[in-house]
Amino acid sequence: NAGVTQTPKFQVLKTGQSMTLQCAQDMNHNSMYWYRQDPGMGLRLIYYSASEGTTDKGEVPNGYNVSRLNKREFSLRLESAAPSQTSVYFCASSRQGDGDEQYFGPGTRLTVT
Amino acid sequence: LAKTTQPISMDSYEGQEVNITCSHNNIATNDYITWYQQFPSQGPRFIIQGYKTKVTNEVASLFIPADRKSSTLSLPRVSLSDTAVYYCLVGVSGGYNKLIFGAGTRLAVHP
Numbered sequence: 286n287a288g289v290t291q292t293p294k295f296q297v298l299k300t301g302q303s304m305t306l307q308c309a310q311d312m313n314h315n316s317m318y319w320y321r322q323d324p325g326m327g328l329r330l331i332y333y334s335a336s337e338g339t340t341d342k343g344e345v346p347n348g349y350n351v352s353r354l355n356k357r358e359f360s361l362r363l364e365s366a367a368p369s370q371t372s373v374y375f376c377a378s379s380r381q382g383d384g385d386e387q388y389f390g391p392g393t394r395l396t397v398t
Numbered sequence: 399l400a401k402t403t404q405p406i407s408m409d410s411y412e413g414q415e416v417n418i419t420c421s422h423n424n425i426a427t428n429d430y431i432t433w434y435q436q437f438p439s440q441g442p443r444f445i446i447q448g449y450k451t452k453v454t455n456e457v458a459s460l461f462i463p464a465d466r467k468s469s470t471l472s473l474p475r476v477s478l479s480d481t482a483v484y485y486c487l488v489g490v491s492g493g494y495n496k497l498i499f500g501a502g503t504r505l506a507v508h509p
Contacts, residue, residue, distance in 0.1 A: 289441075320499075327485060327499035328442065344498075375441045384430055384489040384497070389441025 287311055289390035291376050297396045298366040306361040306393050308376030316379045317359035318343075318387065319351060321372040328375060334359055335382065366397045402486045407504040416473045418503050420486030423467050429488045431462060431469045436483045436502070445484075446471070473505075481507045 292307045310317065315336045320328040320343075330343030334353040348370060350362045359378075363370060374393045379385040403421040410416045422431070430449050434442035446453055448460040448469070459472040473480055483502040 325501075327501045329499070330497070377441065382489075384432070386432075386444040386447065387434075387442075389443070392439070392441055 289376055289378055289388050291374075291390040291393050293393060294391065295394050297398065298363075299398055300367060302366050303362065303364050304366065305363075306374055306376075306395075307358070308360065308390060309358045310376075310378040310388070311357065312378060312380075312388065313356070314378035314380050314388070315356070316381060316385075317353065318377040318379075319349070319359070319361045320375045320377065321345065321370075322375060322392075323372050331361065331374075363395075366395075368397045371395060371397045401498070402488060402500055404484075404486050404500070404503045406501065407506070409506050409508065410476055411508050412477055413475050416476050416480070416505060416507075418471045418473075418484055418486075418505070419468055420471070421468045422486070422488045425466050425488050431460065431466075432487045432489070433458070433460065433471045434485045434487070434499070436485065442485060442499070476505075476507045478507050478509065481505060 289310045318333040319331040322328045329345050331345055331349050332343055332351040334340045337356045340351050352360045376390040377387040379387045430447055432447040433445045435445050436442040446455055446458050446460045448462055450462050453460045461470040483504050485499050485502040487497045489497045
């Protein structure tokens with residue numbers, strides 16, 4: 286039981302490049318989330334998926350797109366990376382809504398130059 | 399959204415009890431109070447959740463007064479490994495409040 290896994294662990298992009306962050310959970314959870322965390326700050330919600338087939342915006346969705354591929358997988362795409370998107374990205378899942386215990390992945394450290 | 403306020407940082411020594419208080423004056427009737435712990439370079443980890451009175455698990459206790467406008471996370475006999483950031487959140491269990499993690503409380507435990 287791996288919990289929540291994320292790939293890649295580290296990534297360096299040049300401004301304007303695109304990439305997709307992958308997230309998968311094996312806990313049969315309905316809800317999944319993408320957060321970003323800037324140095325010394327708390328987490329900010331980018332997008333979430335209440336259940337398979339649904340997605341919704343969080344606090345800071347601009348510049349990102351998401352896909353809930355199936356119940357297990359939730360990907361985050363940066364279409365045209367900007368230096369302001371340099372951050373650590375965490376994926377999380379929960380049984381139901383965000384008031385339930387959320388299980389977090391190890392994070393992806395992204396640097397945009 | 400229920401806004402929470404907690405101290406930016408705290409210091410303690412090994413073996414002491416640490417109490418971190420969170421203020422949530424506009425908590426809604428259906429909101430639960432949840433605390434997470436985050437170590438450097440890791441994602442947050444759930445510690446404890448409660449609705450009212452007192453909740454205790456193997457890691458911590460959560461004290462919630464009758465008016466529920468604040469809550470206190472109590473960590474008994476802390477060790478160096480408890481050095482982390484602690485986040486207080488309020489939200490409806492099973493709901494989608496777009497929980498706000500805030501900056502949290504940085505706890506430093508000293509030898």
